[in-house]
Amino acid sequence: MNADPSELQKFGDMAHHWWDPESEFRPLHEINPLRLDWIDSLFPLQGKVVLDVGCGGGLLSEGMAARGAQVTGIDLGEKALSVAKLHLHESGLNVDYRLISAEAMALEMPAQFDAVTCLEMLEHVPDPASIVKACATLVKPGGHVFFSTLNRNPKSYLLSIIGAEYLLRMLPRGTHDYAKFIKPSELARHCRSNDLALGELTGLTYNPLTRAYALSKDTDVNYLMHTRRHV
Ligand SMILES: C[S@@+](CC[C@H](N)C(=O)[O-])C[C@H]1O[C@@H](n2cnc3c(N)ncnc32)[C@H](O)[C@@H]1O
Numbered sequence: 001m002n003a004d005p006s007e008l009q010k011f012g013d014m015a016h017h018w019w020d021p022e023s024e025f026r027p028l029h030e031i032n033p034l035r036l037d038w039i040d041s042l043f044p045l046q047g048k049v050v051l052d053v054g055c056g057g058g059l060l061s062e063g064m065a066a067r068g069a070q071v072t073g074i075d076l077g078e079k080a081l082s083v084a085k086l087h088l089h090e091s092g093l094n095v096d097y098r099l100i101s102a103e104a105m106a107l108e109m110p111a112q113f114d115a116v117t118c119l120e121m122l123e124h125v126p127d128p129a130s131i132v133k134a135c136a137t138l139v140k141p142g143g144h145v146f147f148s149t150l151n152r153n154p155k156s157y158l159l160s161i162i163g164a165e166y167l168l169r170m171l172p173r174g175t176h177d178y179a180k181f182i183k184p185s186e187l188a189r190h191c192r193s194n195d196l197a198l199g200e201l202t203g204l205t206y207n208p209l210t211r212a213y214a215l216s217k218d219t220d221v222n223y224l225m226h227t228r229r230h231v
Contacts, residue, residue: 001076002103002131007124008077010174011056015079018057019087024172027164028059028120031204031213035119035148035224036063038215042200042226043144045069048114051138053102053131054121058084058095064117065093072096072113074105102134110137115144119224122149122187123180129190136194142231145196148204148224152181156221159206168208184219191227199226 017023021030039045046068052061055073057080065071073095075081084097098105102118116135122128128149135145150160157178164170188198203219206212215224 001101002125002127003076003101004124004126011077011124012079014172015057015077015083018059018080018083019090024170024175025057025059027170027206027213028056031222032059032063034204034213034215035060036067038202038224039064039115039117039146040067043115043146045115049112051105051113051116053105053116053118053135053138054124055084055095055097056080058087058097060117060119061095061097062087062091062093065095066091070094072098074098074100074102076101102131102138106134106137111140113139113143115139115146117146119146119148122147122182123176125180128180128182128187132187132190132196133194136191136196136229139229141229143229144199145191145227145229146224147187147191147227148222149187150176150181151220151223152178152183153220156181159221163208164206184223184225187225191225195230196227197230199228201225 048069050069050071052073055061055075061071061073081097116139165173202224203216204222205216205218
């Protein structure tokens with residue numbers, strides 16, 4: 001199984017806070033509208049069939065459902081999925097949440113989705129290339145796959161670990177492991193070898209003075225990558 005039990009445990013331990021915008025999930029709450037707008041601008045979500053891989057408590061899944069997509073969310077964290085399912089009672093939205101790996105889902109439902117999203121997840125798994133392959137298998141020919149993760153370089157180490165975990169305490173210590181960060185060139189290579197053509201690449205920056213995130217050309221730390229499966 002391509003999963004790190006300590007990573008799943010870590011998110012499980014925090015899962016009851018998932019929908020609290022003042023909790024350790026605050027960064028995800030703050031980036032959610034930005035990434036939703038970005039995805040929606042490249043791939044209008046209304047009426048589309050979308051799979052959210054590593055959906056956690058469902059922030060992105062619900063956001064896409066609210067924009068009219070028919071969303072399935074998968075994760076290997078049981079607690080996160082329970083929180084995600086419970087939150088549907090509050091939001092009144094409809095998302096099909098399932099406890100299944102991306103690789104198993106790819107065997108069960110190849111080429112079934114108009115788009116696949118896999119955000120802030122690749123840096124938490126032992127073999128990210130295997131997740132990229134599964135996402136490429138799950139999307140229909142011509143469909144879209146969106147990834148986001150953390151770049152690997154000294155600036156990224158300073159800002160995302162020293163800055164965010166130790167100085168600003170936006171995230172609990174140990175949230176991220178620098179060795180698992182992925183350079184855009186590495187992610188692009190995994191995509192190309194799985195029949196995914198590169199589309200847009202955008203950075204996501206944080207200004208500690210205004211405490212605001214923004215999409216940006218600066219991909220040194222957080223970045224999002226848009227790809228399309230060849231027809
Ligand atoms: C930082 S959270 C991101 C959640 C969501 N994608 C978002 O951006 O709002 C990482 C998620 O990846 C999940 N995860 C970690 N390893 C996984 C694996 N091997 N398979 C599926 N999900 C995994 C965790 O349970 C957690 O929900």
